[in-house]
Amino acid sequence: MFHYTTIATLLALMFYFYTSVQVARARMLYGVKAPAISGHPDFERVFRVQANTLEWLPIFLPSLWLFAYYLSDAFAAAAGAVWIIGRILYMLGYAEAPEKRGLGFAVQMVATAFLWGGSVYGVVHQMLGA
Amino acid sequence: MFHYTTIATLLALMFYFYTSVQVARARMLYGVKAPAISGHPDFERVFRVQANTLEWLPIFLPSLWLFAYYLSDAFAAAAGAVWIIGRILYMLGYAEAPEKRGLGFAVQMVATAFLWGGSVYGVVHQMLGA
């Protein structure tokens, strides 16, 4: 039973969905019609927030669940919450200027590294113990 | 055992693979050479069909499996089948014009929302019951 990890996952997906809604809004606001994905720097920053979140989901989600399985449901969920906070900071920073996306990026990267590293430790520990 | 959800997953991945084959074909057909991802609107629409399917897979697949785990393998798979149908409609519509991608998009979004919402209900229900 990984209830807390499940909740962290569902919240992360909700946030990610929100970034894609922002892209749809930015398309209308800045007049960038599909299928174009460039043409206005304000649109492109909003687009990159979604794209970068998408780029990190395949590292984040598997690391989150392997950590939960090998080590702890609660700690996985806590790191998942930190990841979401980092992602929100990244979105808010990037909306102002590309230079301001660094803090949020670092926060979500540390959370992901913690989950990935913990999974490595967990699987090696179990294999050596077996 | 989540056999039906497994089958829905494997079919969804096959469809997604098909959208990337279409991108390779469109590269040749419209003379858009890698690494470019723009240059001809017909190519860009085909490219965006794959990209948008990719963008939704990380919401769809985890929601599908959490729904299957917490509620029902068969209903998860049925919603997965609706998702694939929505994705096919989206592809066929977008191939004609950007304006015609709305119906398929709505169908796959409703299927995803059903899976996501069901997962939220399922995990909360189990936590309160335990």
Added chain:
Amino acid sequence: MFHYTTIATLLALMFYFYTSVQVARARMLYGVKAPAISGHPDFERVFRVQANTLEWLPIFLPSLWLFAYYLSDAFAAAAGAVWIIGRILYMLGYAEAPEKRGLGFAVQMVATAFLWGGSVYGVVHQMLGA
């Protein structure tokens, strides 16, 4: 227990992370400032290596784990290792020229097809046997 598949997954994610580090380096090297994702062909090839790896992760990872569950942890991990090797060849080839990305692409595609096809076989076999 799917220890070998876990290790293959964590290594694949580490390689994928490496491709995104390369994008950050290429941004500085070729002066392509965020949020732009085009502007210099050398940058665009590095960007496409990450993007294409991302595009394949949602086919590769679910197929890998369904294969592990239905057939074999060790064979899944072995095919996962082949996938990573194909991805590395793809990266090295694409860094030189778009034409040289074919071999690595083929290797990772065969590994993915093996995992996907094995999963189809596995789930059908179990359903008919039950």
